[in-house]
């Protein structure tokens with residue numbers, strides 16, 4: 737369970753988050769939408785503690801996210817970064833097993849490799865990719881490797897940052913379905929940032945729309961089309977006219 741209350745963050749004069757309230761229930765999949773530069777990534781980084789908010793509170797499983805041991809806190813999370821963000825110099829299995837080979841719960845090399853191969857299989861990749869390098873894989877395969885890495889340590893919470901960026905519509909559909917399946921299967925709490933409405937429809941239980949520093953609309957996915965919210969309506973229909981100013 738993640739709760740964000742009255743979160744504020746400015747960079748100089750740029751007030752990016754201006755009173756964000758949000759709650760993600762345990763095992764729930766929340767998708768954050770909103771235009772470019774509305775602060776979706778800043779919000780995600782605040783939750784992870786990579787950016788310090790100016791004010792407001794963030795709790796993860798009832799605990800203040802800014803207090804306590806960082807490593808224990810971060811161990812709860814899996815992340816699928818934009819573009820996969822794989823380490824080029826590590827083989828595929830070493831990328832997947834990255835977290836398993838560090839920290840107090842460190843596995844032996846053989847065990848870490850076995851877990852990596854099992855996770856690769858879970859995302860539809862055969863064991864023969866384990867010893868290849870990221871540069872030798874297609875974008876869709878790299879995304880699968882990123883997903884295998886995100887779930888390798890069996891996290892309670894997974895963040896997906898633009899999971900379908902750079903993929904064609906068919907591969908996007910495959911990755912969206914895989915994310916949904918895995919999130920349901922492991923019962924993880926998920927938070928996804930995306931511009932891709934097909935991801936929203938495939939992944940979300942709940943949706944929150946960020947604009948002008950706060951959540952303009954939030955609700956269950958089945959109410960998305962019937963919100964009567966002018967911001968959401970403009971965003972969903974990709975219209976230039978409406979309360980959201982389009983910079984030309």
Ligand SMILES: Nc1ncnc2c1ncn2[C@@H]1O[C@H](COP(=O)(O)OP(=O)(O)OP(=O)(O)O)[C@@H](O)[C@H]1O
Pocket residue numbers: 747750752770771772773774775776777778779
């Ligand atoms: N470390 C930083 N220092 C200064 N300004 C920042 C920093 N990080 C983000 N910003 C600013 O905060 C605003 C929101 O950025 P953010 O990356 O969160 O947008 P976003 O909604 O994720 O956009 P996109 O959908 O394009 O990725 C932008 O104006 C950006 O320039």
